[in-house]
Amino acid sequence: MDSWLMFDVPTSHRSRMAKRLVRDFNLQRVPIGRLDGTTVVLQSQQGAEHLKEVLEHCNADPLLCRLINAGALCSHLIRGSFQQAVDKLKELIVQSHAKSIRIHSCPKKLDALIAGALGDCSFEFSPTSFSHCAFIAEIDSNLLLIGVDTRYFSFRVPEDCHIPVSKAYFKLLDAFERTEVGNQFLNEIGPKSWCVDLGASPGGWTEYLSSKRALVISVDPGSLNDSLSSRINVVHVRMTAEDALNECKRLIQESDFNRPGFLCSDMNVSSSKVLNLIEMYSFWIPSGTRLILTIKFHRIRDAESHRSEELAKALETLSKHWIINATEWLLFNTLHERTVFGTKK
Numbered sequence: 174m175d176s177w178l179m180f181d182v183p184t185s186h187r188s189r190m191a192k193r194l195v196r197d198f199n200l201q202r203v204p205i206g207r208l209d210g211t212t213v214v215l216q217s218q219q220g221a222e223h224l225k226e227v228l229e230h231c232n233a234d235p236l237l238c239r240l241i242n243a244g245a246l247c248s249h250l251i252r253g254s255f256q257q258a259v260d261k262l263k264e265l266i267v268q269s270h271a272k273s274i275r276i277h278s279c280p281k282k283l284d285a286l287i288a289g290a291l292g293d294c295s296f297e298f299s300p301t302s303f304s305h306c307a308f309i310a311e312i313d314s315n316l317l318l319i320g321v322d323t324r325y326f327s328f329r330v331p332e333d334c335h336i337p338v339s340k341a342y343f344k345l346l347d348a349f350e351r352t353e354v355g356n357q358f359l360n361e362i363g364p365k366s367w368c369v370d371l372g373a374s375p376g377g378w379t380e381y382l383s384s385k386r387a388l389v390i391s392v393d394p395g396s397l398n399d400s401l402s403s404r405i406n407v408v409h410v411r412m413t414a415e416d417a418l419n420e421c422k423r424l425i426q427e428s429d430f431n432r433p434g435f436l437c438s439d440m441n442v443s444s445s446k447v448l449n450l451i452e453m454y455s456f457w458i459p460s461g462t463r464l465i466l467t468i469k470f471h472r473i474r475d476a477e478s479h480r481s482e483e484l485a486k487a488l489e490t491l492s493k494h495w496i497i498n499a500t501e502w503l504l505f506n507t508l509h510e511r512t513v514f515g516t517k518k
């Protein structure tokens with residue numbers, strides 16, 4: 174029997190989340206109709222069991238569970254009117270012997286319509302205490318995806334999940350652990366290496382880097398979170414990146430780690446400024462050093478074509494000193510950011 178996976182995600186994440194899920198779980202995106210801006214529908218050639226595993230996995234994943242609002246396994250694709258879909262949904266609910274139902278719909282505004290359309294039934298509706306959940310996604314005016322299941326995946330962050338110093342931590346975790354190029358970087362530049370973290374405050378990237386590598390030089394005029402002050406491998410250079418150049422050079426040269434390391438920057442400055450600063454560091458940074466750089470676009474010129482143009486210019490400038498290994502739109506990048514991975518020539 175065919176089945177589909179329906180995910181409700183923030184509109185800003187829809188395309189990259191779909192791409193990521195397709196890539197990581199060997200799924201197919203279902204390109205049907207004009208889906209609501211928050212809905213992603215996926216299918217697997219390995220059937221419903223595989224889709225259930227994907228749901229469980231995403232629900233337990235510290236990155237994905239923060240970005241997906243809800244997910245559901247759907248069993249029927251209805252080509253027909255809204256009422257036909259509701260009738261089928263009612264039939265499925267009756268077959269499931271549900272006592273109480275939570276409705277989850279995409280778009281959300283359908284919740285009340287569905288409850289009304291289901292009319293008098295043998296079950297109750299409850300958003301909090303329910304034996305089954307009924308899912309419905311309107312794909313276009315005569316195409317609807319429905320399902321009834323005992324599990325409702327609301328994608329809450331697990332209670333035992335690590336709470337980092339800042340959300341930016343997840344950007345770096347995504348960069349290193351969920352991209353091929355980042356994984357390769359971690360393998361090639363071993364644990365006994367140094368990292369320079371430009372624009373480090375409040376310290377999410379420093380927190381991540383200092384748990385993986387031997388020395389982190391955190392450059393920011395702002396403060397680092399108190400929890401990082403006890404880390405003996407973190408040195409906070411409380412200066413701007415422009416002023417910290419010699420101090421960074423000295424710290425790296427005096428340390429035992431005078432080999433390629435990581436130059437990371439998440440500074441909230443314009444792309445032209447960050448490129449100037451990276452160039453200043455490029456003159457003495459050892460060859461083979463890896464770069465993880467957040468490029469922040471000019472928000473006033475807010476169009477995809479402008480972002481692509483600005484990124485292309487940035488990559489051209491960077492390529493003077495750096496081999497560009499990849500450019501990613503990470504899950505924790507904002508709409509106005511891209512992450513560049515490079516290697517010092």
Ligand SMILES: C[S@@+](CC[C@H](N)C(=O)[O-])C[C@H]1O[C@@H](n2cnc3c(N)ncnc32)[C@H](O)[C@@H]1O
Pocket residue numbers: 338339341342371372373374375376377378379392393394395412413414415439440441442
């Ligand atoms: C988005 S925050 C960085 C968040 C950080 N990556 C984390 O994980 O917590 C941007 C930081 O860039 C810093 N910044 C802006 N201009 C800078 C400069 N010229 N030199 C150093 N830091 C700068 C700001 O002080 C701010 O703390």
